[in-house]
Amino acid sequence: MAQTPQQRRANERYAKHEAAKRGKGQTTAKPKQNSKSPVSTGWLVILAFVVCGGVAFELLRVTPAIWSAATTMLGRFIA
Secondary structure (H helix, E strand, O other), rough: OOOOOHHHHHHHHHHHHHHHHHHOOOOOOOOOOOOOOOHHHHHHHHHHHHHHHHHHHHHHHHHHHHHHHHHHHHHHHHH
């Protein structure tokens, strides 16, 4: 059978009273520890450059060819 809110409050009051009789202090939640990443920010930047840098350099290499093809097709379409 589930507890009613009234029973729950009564149980909490009783638990506080019993804890006070034993001399037990209030329980506090442990402070959350900041988890550090095992990989430093510098290494993440280098990894991102290695992975994405190749794509950026390839786009820079291919852009003039794409631009000339686009202008040629547009010129044929207009003329």
